[in-house]
Amino acid sequence: MEVKELHKTYAGALSPSLQGLSFTFGAGKVTGLLGPNGAGKTTTISILCGLVKAGGGQVHILGMPQDAAHREDIKRMIGVVPQQIALFPQLTAMENLRYFGNLYGFKGKALHDKISHYLQLFGLDKAADKEVGKFSGGMKRRTNIIAAILHEPKLLVLDEPTAGVDVQSRAMILQFLRDYNRQGHSVLYTSHLLEEAQQICEDVVIIDEGKMVVQGSPAALIQQHPQCRNLEDVFLHYTGHAVRD
Numbered sequence: 568m569e570v571k572e573l574h575k576t577y578a579g580a581l582s583p584s585l586q587g588l589s590f591t592f593g594a595g596k597v598t599g600l601l602g603p604n605g606a607g608k609t610t611t612i613s614i615l616c617g618l619v620k621a622g623g624g625q626v627h628i629l630g631m632p633q634d635a636a637h638r639e640d641i642k643r644m645i646g647v648v649p650q651q652i653a654l655f656p657q658l659t660a661m662e663n664l665r666y667f668g669n670l671y672g673f674k675g676k677a678l679h680d681k682i683s684h685y686l687q688l689f690g691l692d693k694a695a696d697k698e699v700g701k702f703s704g705g706m707k708r709r710t711n712i713i714a715a716i717l718h719e720p721k722l723l724v725l726d727e728p729t730a731g732v733d734v735q736s737r738a739m740i741l742q743f744l745r746d747y748n749r750q751g752h753s754v755l756y757t758s759h760l761l762e763e764a765q766q767i768c769e770d771v772v773i774i775d776e777g778k779m780v781v782q783g784s785p786a787a788l789i790q791q792h793p794q795c796r797n798l799e800d801v802f803l804h805y806t807g808h809a810v811r812d
């Protein structure tokens with residue numbers, strides 16, 4: 568999977584969000600896309616998934632170019648967990664997931680069994696018939712993930728899936744990502760939690776101001792910089808201490 572020379576300037580924006588961003592991420596790996604606020608992570612993910620049009624450059628997903636001719640094939644092979652919760656608050660978890668399952672073409676008992684399996688896996692079986700609007704933040708995040716995996720995508724893309732959740736929910740989500748990856752699926756995820764990224768990513772891509780800064784395994788990056796004790800030190804080494812507004 569490859570991102571090559573991506574450029575993006577949003578309509579009306581004074582400066583570009585992506586400025587020739589290039590990186591590759593290997594199939595079958597958990598890859599972390601990391602960067603300070605405004606670095607371009609969400610924009611990159613949105614282009615990868617075909618939700619936002621790039622101003623220039625190329626994206627290849629699972630060997631296919633992300634273009635109009637391949638968009639539908641790619642959509643079937645990827646699952647996207649957006650940063651914002653994308654669920655209907657007035658519907659129950661079961662109703663929400665049935666809706667998303669239908670969009671993927673699943674129906675009836677097969678879909679019901681699949682949803683029940685995942686609700687149980689994510690500790691939500693007892694909340695299946697509760698309105699999602701009344702869920703805790705962690706429950707919403709876990710349901711949001713289930714909505715993206717009902718079709719068992721080969722590539723799962725998650726934008727800050729553990730933002731704002733408690734320790735228990737985070738542990739459950741990270742364990743799921745590890746297990747999902749062990750089953751042969753690729754995972755690309757963004758996070759500001761570098762300790763977490765260090766734990767679960769085989770590979771990290773650090774971007775800043777719309778460009779790739781460095782890529783490698785957390786262990787290799789730490790080893791390359793004797794003054795860095797962990798991935799957070801490496802991140803600060805490359806992106807500096809200045810806050811981004």
Ligand SMILES: Nc1ncnc2c1ncn2[C@@H]1O[C@H](COP(=O)(O)OP(=O)(O)OP(=O)(O)O)[C@@H](O)[C@H]1O
Pocket residue numbers: 577578580583584602603604605606607608609610611
């Ligand atoms: N729809 C939009 N219109 C105009 N500018 C945008 C839009 N979406 C993002 N941007 C700008 O593009 C740049 C990159 O934003 P993006 O959301 O991709 O960064 P990010 O790395 O995901 O940030 P964060 O960590 O804060 O979520 C920022 O300067 C942002 O203000």
